[in-house]
Amino acid sequence: MRIYIEENYEAMSKKAALLVASQVIINPKSILGLATGGTPLGMYNCLVEMFHDGELDFSEIKTFNLDEYYGLSKEDDQSYYGYMNENFFKHINILKENTDIPNGKAEDVLKECEAYDEKIKVSGGIDLQILGIGSNGHIGFNEPADKLNVKTHLVNLSQKTISDNSRFFANKEDVPKQAISVGLETIMKSKKIIMLASGKSKAEAIKAMVSGYVDTHIPASILQTHSDVVLVVDKEAASLID
Ligand code: F6R
16 A cells, blocks of 8 residues: 655645546546545545646546435435535536436435446446545445445444534534445455545544554455555544554
8 A cells, every 4th residue: 555644635635636637647538436525625626626727638537426325315415416516527527427426315225226336337347446534444434343335235324424424514413324335345346546534533544544454343444455555644644653
């Protein structure tokens, strides 16, 4: 695992954007796996700037997001569909039909999950997966547990995740308690993975993630067994790495 320790959030975001940009330049038909949350916002901003500067072309890029809150519709501002559109897609020349996010309003969730895995498989799989990390070590919404899901699934979010995510919602009661998340197969079959982490609240999870042990209670620790992971962290998130 290659680890880049950057001075601060801005530098982390820039480095991550450069890594994504290289992928887009090397293969303009790449399949990108995308994450939401607070951490990648700076990276998306940098990519949008590079696009406006004429440096990047997303017209043939395809994307699959890691997850979506269960129960939120596409129209909901707080949905990850809304997030992606607002923070990235509407600013670049990606084609709507080339972007995919699980449907949080699916009536038949099992069918939705199976169909999502199938679409990823048919596309040829993820070339570059972007990941954040939960303060509890989750990736996607693969939460700490005795057993981890291989396939896309409906997940009950942990209390820790619900409380971490509450910062994005005006009312605590509105914070979704379930999500549809890809499983570890999609993540681990990605050809390359970039993980971003920023801030002290991620330091314990990052330390555990590079510990030399795989622990299902730190789902991110499985990334140690992937052959092409780049970890881009700021100094605070890296502060507990030995
Ligand atoms: C989001 C996702 C999550 C987040 C993680 C960190 O699509 O899959 O794993 O990456 O919860 O979230 P932030 O960046 O808000 O700290």
